[in-house]
Amino acid sequence: MRLEVKDLRVQYGKIEAIKGISFVVEEGEIVTLIGANGAGKTTTLKTISGLRPVASGQIIYNGEDISKMPAHERVNLGISQAPEGRGIFPGMTVLENLEIGKYSRKDRKNEMQEDLEKIYSLFPRLKERSSQAGGTLSGGEQQMLAIGRAMMARPKVLLLDEPSMGLAPMMIQNIFNIITEINTVLGTTILLVEQNAQQALQRANRAYILETGHIVKGAKASDLLNDPAVREAYLGTGAHS
Amino acid sequence: MNFSVVTSQFWQLLLNGLAVGLIYVLISLGYTMVYGVLRLINFANSEIFMIGTFGTVVVTQQVLHYTSGHEALHGLHLVLVLLLILVVSMIFSAVTALFVELVAYRRLRAKGTNRLASLISAIGTSIVLSEGIRIVTKSAPVPTPRLLTKFNIATFHGVALRVDTVMVIVGALVLYVAVDRFVSKTLLGKAIRAVSMSEDTSKLMGINLNRVISATFLIGGLVTGAAAFFYMQVYETTVFNVGFNLGLAAFTAAVLGGIGNIRGAFYGGLTLGLFEEFASAVIGGQWKSVTVFTVLVLVLLLRPNGLFGEAITQSRV
Numbered sequence: 007m008r009l010e011v012k013d014l015r016v017q018y019g020k021i022e023a024i025k026g027i028s029f030v031v032e033e034g035e036i037v038t039l040i041g042a043n044g045a046g047k048t049t050t051l052k053t054i055s056g057l058r059p060v061a062s063g064q065i066i067y068n069g070e071d072i073s074k075m076p077a078h079e080r081v082n083l084g085i086s087q088a089p090e091g092r093g094i095f096p097g098m099t100v101l102e103n104l105e106i107g108k109y110s111r112k113d114r115k116n117e118m119q120e121d122l123e124k125i126y127s128l129f130p131r132l133k134e135r136s137s138q139a140g141g142t143l144s145g146g147e148q149q150m151l152a153i154g155r156a157m158m159a160r161p162k163v164l165l166l167d168e169p170s171m172g173l174a175p176m177m178i179q180n181i182f183n184i185i186t187e188i189n190t191v192l193g194t195t196i197l198l199v200e201q202n203a204q205q206a207l208q209r210a211n212r213a214y215i216l217e218t219g220h221i222v223k224g225a226k227a228s229d230l231l232n233d234p235a236v237r238e239a240y241l242g243t244g245a246h247s
Numbered sequence: 248m249n250f251s252v253v254t255s256q257f258w259q260l261l262l263n264g265l266a267v268g269l270i271y272v273l274i275s276l277g278y279t280m281v282y283g284v285l286r287l288i289n290f291a292n293s294e295i296f297m298i299g300t301f302g303t304v305v306v307t308q309q310v311l312h313y314t315s316g317h318e319a320l321h322g323l324h325l326v327l328v329l330l331l332i333l334v335v336s337m338i339f340s341a342v343t344a345l346f347v348e349l350v351a352y353r354r355l356r357a358k359g360t361n362r363l364a365s366l367i368s369a370i371g372t373s374i375v376l377s378e379g380i381r382i383v384t385k386s387a388p389v390p391t392p393r394l395l396t397k398f399n400i401a402t403f404h405g406v407a408l409r410v411d412t413v414m415v416i417v418g419a420l421v422l423y424v425a426v427d428r429f430v431s432k433t434l435l436g437k438a439i440r441a442v443s444m445s446e447d448t449s450k451l452m453g454i455n456l457n458r459v460i461s462a463t464f465l466i467g468g469l470v471t472g473a474a475a476f477f478y479m480q481v482y483e484t485t486v487f488n489v490g491f492n493l494g495l496a497a498f499t500a501a502v503l504g505g506i507g508n509i510r511g512a513f514y515g516g517l518t519l520g521l522f523e524e525f526a527s528a529v530i531g532g533q534w535k536s537v538t539v540f541t542v543l544v545l546v547l548l549l550r551p552n553g554l555f556g557e558a559i560t561q562s563r564v
Contacts, residue, residue, distance in 0.1 A: 055450075055451060056450065057447050057450060057451070076450075076455075077450035077451065078450050078452075078453045078454055078455045078456070079453075081450075081451065081452065081453030082453055086451070087451050089447070089448060089451060093445055093447070093448035093451070095440070095441050095444045095445065095448065096444060097440065097444060098437070098440060098441070098444075102437055105434070105437065106434075106437050106438065106441050106452050106454075107452060109434065109438060109452045109453045109454055110452065110453025114434075155452075156451075159452075159453060
């Protein structure tokens with residue numbers, strides 16, 4: 007698996023939201039895109055998964071330019087996204103949400119039970135709630151379900167859009183532990199978009215900082231974590247602390 | 248006004264109302280399922296129904312060569328012939344539904360035009376279909392031969408259980424349950440529900456939107472075609488604009504139940520059918536259309552989400 011974004015530009019009408027960004031996600035990594043609200047993080051992920059059209063530039067996945075490919079075909083290639091706001095189907099049960107996550111798999115019948123077990127062992131809470139409507143879950147449970155549902159497609163790269171948004175500190179820890187586990191134990195490559203820069207930088211191998219549609223910095227996550235300017239701007243703690 | 252009929256003929260009115268209501272249920276499934284996935288009313292659904300009624304005529308007269316005055320069929324022969332006509336009517340309507348999707352919706356959707364544009368193109372397609380049939384039939388009503396002798400199966404509480412009424416009620420119920428099960432249990436059904444809840448998230452599941460939308464039109468067309476078959480077995484005549492009143496009534500039923508909701512179509516169709524039957528008996532059959540639209544206006548004023556539309560986001564298609 008190798009995902010490369012090359013000089014990508016994305017527009018909303020006449021407004022350019024992504025102004026020519028390039029970055030790479032290598033096999034087995036956790037890469038994070040951090041940045042303030044409106045920097046273009048969500049737009050970048052939506053464009054990679056095919057929900058937003060590319061204005062110019064390329065998205066190269068395993069050597070193939072997929073920037074014009076319909077969204078549902080990208081899922082077949084192994085790109086899964088847990089979207090911003092979680093995107094749980096509210097009128098479906100937890101189990102149905104997980105089942106529909108397998109829609110793209112040809113061998114879904116044989117894989118179903120095995121993968122449900124796998125997701126339930128990552129998120130025991132989902133097993134308890136399996137017959138409950140998705141819309142009745144708490145925010146944290148919905149996030150678990152969004153990640154679990156994306157994992158049902160057996161992705162090679164998992165795109166996560168602000169998994170910590172709106173969650174209590176305990177739950178944030180919990181979710182990030184599981185993200186790390188998905189990466190280390192299951193070997194899934196992860197592209198993580200986060201406003202919670204502290205957590206994201208602690209968990210990621212590499213990070214890119216996005217500011218109003220530009221990538222202003224790309225480095226090892228641990229280096230950015232110790233970079234005074236980054237700490238000042240994104241971690242709420244100045245260089246002196 | 249004649250209120251005494253309500254008590255004196257209660258069971259008969261109830262039975263007839265159920266039969267009419269269940270025909271509405273089947274047609275409103277077409278409206279409600281398409282609305283579920285597209286958030287648009289398919290105004291060509293009435294013509295999808297109309298083509299189904301002509302499907303019945305074509306297969307009965309042109310293919311099976313039964314002409315008017317043909318003697319009634321019996322036993323297994325009758326059952327097989329009726330099943331064949333049913334299936335062909337369903338196919339006529341389903342093909343029309345797919346055609347409408349392709350012509351009126353898909354191309355505009357691909358171009359990302361204003362959603363209302365496809366509402367207009369659906370109305371346009373609907374006019375082309377009905378005017379086309381008007382030309383072919385020279386505006387004349389077209390009868391279909393009666394193959395089924397309308398005997399009474401039994402008499403119960405002074406109510407005649409006429410065979411065609413019973414066939415409509417049983418057949419429509421079976422189809423409704425089949426659609427309901429299909430949508431709640433099968434993977435394609437779940438995909439239809441997923442699309443009705445969120446298009447974008449559905450794409451992220453690997454769902455091919457065009458395919459699911461086509462499948463929705465197909466299923467809606469099949470049940471609408473079945474409704475056309477049942478209608479023809481009861482009324483035995485069709486005309487190029489037969490879909491207009493039936494379509495509006497079924498649309499009213501869908502809104503009444505809470506559009507986008509399969510159970511809503513069921514309760515809405517039944518409620519409207521029964522209301523229409525009882526109201527006609529009390530104030531006279533000539534007021535039938537008036538009662539239907541009075542119901543529509545009242546529902547839109549008082550319960551814009553429909554009588555059963557409370558938990559609409561929970562039970563979307």
